[in-house]
Amino acid sequence: MDDLDLIQQVLSGKHEYFAQLVERYQKPLIYFLRGILRDEEEVLDCTQEAFLAAYRNLWKYSSKYTFRAWLYTIARNKAIDLLRKKKKESPVSLNENLIDPQEGPEEVWLAKEQAGQLQEVLDELSEQYRQALYLRYQQEMSYEEMSLVLNIPVSLVKTHLYRGKEKLRQILERRGLDERNGQLVGPTISRGTPL
Template identity: 30%
Template structure:
């Protein structure tokens, strides 16, 4: 969490404070972009674009909203723009598996496959469902924060999450049975 004093300094032109703010938010920005767009290349582009927007618009930030909500809204909007420009490639890149000391190898492999199945299932969700899932479960946003970030009514957020959970449950059940194809 970025300290309010640091944000104020950045808004008042303190370059070092601005750099520190950007460093503190870059991981969260990238993570959101990755889960929305589904691949590393597009996520890096979106994160960079979002950080530039935060850099150039930090003076517009008002304390009535949480800073993390404000920045997540920026990255979400950047991702939406990317969806509009081109249909994203939602294939999930292969994950490298790092095994420690040969202990619990089977558990580690199972965990990796489950994580990959979850990522693939999230990538198959419609854009609006994917965004609320990413913000809620990967970024730990409250329903109100999601509502503010995406500029959606609270009940719409709840409805999207409900439908997304249903879709994920169905997709993961199909994965478990081996029934989902590309």
């Protein structure tokens, strides 16, 4: 079932169908919120609050935007509210969940090293650029969906993407790293293994 069918089922009284929406979007939403909140407990709480708010307000949902964009907007607003209360900002957090557990020990080690380097590079970007790059390239959202989630005009979404990619390129060049085929390559790291 697609999202709209599930939403119709929930709105018709079959509330158990909402669990399928949670299952479909829980992991990517958690990853998105890690880009805003640093504390894992806060990320999980905010995820739960976003789903609860979406469930309670499902009758307000409009198919003008995808459910995913609507949910991410709710989650981002909840995270921003939490940050305002704490008066702090947090960068994107890459973690070991990105590493394929089917890989051998050398591949896992190399993936961890690359994730660490990528995290350092991403930490140098402003939050607005990190979020825009994540939504576009990890979540494959359209400009319109990103506009809704980030609460900015489409023209500013495009600007954030352009400037974010440019800053990312500059940081990689400054560090002597390059990105090819989605992998960081550059100087060798410990054990003589090239990135």
